Amino acid sequence: AGEVVREFLTKRTKIKEAEIMDIDEEKFRENILDVKLFGYALIPYKPTLVQGRKFIFYEESDERNKENIARFCVEFMRDGSLYILGAGTTVKKIPDLLGIEKTLLGVDIVKNGKLIAKDVNENQILDILKRDKNAHIIVSPIGAQGFIFGRGNQQISSRVIRRVGVENIIIIATNEKLSQLPYLLVDTGDEDLDKELCGYKQIVCDYHLAQRKRVCCM
Numbered sequence: 001a002g003e004v005v006r007e008f009l010t011k012r013t014k015i016k017e018a019e020i021m022d023i024d025e026e027k028f029r030e031n032i033l034d035v036k037l038f039g040y041a042l043i044p045y046k047p048t049l050v051q052g053r054k055f056i057f058y059e060e061s062d063e064r065n066k067e068n069i070a071r072f073c074v075e076f077m078r079d080g081s082l083y084i085l086g087a088g089t090t091v092k093k094i095p096d097l098l099g100i101e102k103t104l105l106g107v108d109i110v111k112n113g114k115l116i117a118k119d120v121n122e123n124q125i126l127d128i129l130k131r132d133k134n135a136h137i138i139v140s141p142i143g144a145q146g147f148i149f150g151r152g153n154q155q156i157s158s159r160v161i162r163r164v165g166v167e168n169i170i171i172i173a174t175n176e177k178l179s180q181l182p183y184l185l186v187d188t189g190d191e192d193l194d195k196e197l198c199g200y201k202q203i204v205c206d207y208h209l210a211q212r213k214r215v216c217c218m
Helices: 002-009 025-029 059-076 089-098 122-132 158-164 175-180 192-199
Strands: 013-024 035-045 049-051 056-058 082-085 108-111 112-118 135-141 145-151 169-173 184-185 199-205 209-217
Touching: 059 089, 059 169, 059 175, 059 199, 082 089, 082 122, 089 108, 089 135, 112 122, 135 158, 145 209, 158 192, 175 199, 192 209
Parallel strands: 082 135, 135 169, 145 184, 169 199, 184 209
Antiparallel strands: 013 035, 049 056, 082 108, 108 112, 199 209
């Protein structure tokens, strides 16, 4: 930590967006893990060589990696379907590329490159799905634990997921993020659905590239 601060003060380190998350201490004392995403902040960050299980890359390429993922997503999102976009900076790159202002912490819905609904809750999503059933969900791992559902994406509830279909979920993540996570997590509150979501999944990690990652239940 001292080295990072020193390099920041001497302007030799990069600035990076990081998630601000906290645990509900009262619930934690009752053995309930309730993690809330509060926002994002710029932090000093020292680029270093990171080695994951099968990947080696430089962290300073992370922003470009997000842009490449977004370019790929924009290509397949021209199919006339609804796209329910989850929270996070990786997903946000998609509407950025489309010229749409996205809710960073919330869930938005896009169709044919246009914003259909912004900062929607569960009931609003379900109402929209009644009118347009052809839909996909795009999410990215939230927090250091790597939750894709249940923490940070609560609006995309088990009812929403079942309405859209597990087969229509698209998970995106940078190589850096995937290298830091041994697996991804789901905790929708629906045990049967969690089991359907678990297993090895294809994660879009670059332009026209994906890697398999294990998704586990809480």
